[in-house]
Amino acid sequence: MKKTNVLILFGENEVRQYENTNKLDGLIENISKFKFDTENEKKSFLLGLRTGIGWQEFIIIEELLNVF
Numbered sequence: 022m023k024k025t026n027v028l029i030l031f032g033e034n035e036v037r038q039y040e041n042t043n044k045l046d047g048l049i050e051n052i053s054k055f056k057f058d059t060e061n062e063k064k065s066f067l068l069g070l071r072t073g074i075g076w077q078e079f080i081i082i083e084e085l086l087n088v089f
Contacts, residue, residue: 025063027055029070
C-alpha cells in the first residue's frame with residue numbers, strides 16, 4: 022500500500038505572505054507534514070481542515086461527552 026503525504030502552511034499572516042509573494046521564504050517553520058496510510062485518509066483530513074476554515078477555535082463535543 023502506498024502511503025501519501027500533505028504539507029500544510031499554517032498561520033493567517035504566513036498564508037497572506039505566501040499569497041502575495043508565491044514564495045515560502047521564511048515560512049518553513051510554519052509548514053507541517055502529515056503522513057497517511059491511504060489516499061482516503063488524506064482526503065478526509067483535508068475535508069476536515071477545509072470545513073474549519075474561518076473558525077478560530079473548536080471543541081470536539083463527542084470527546085467531551087466521553088468524559089461525563
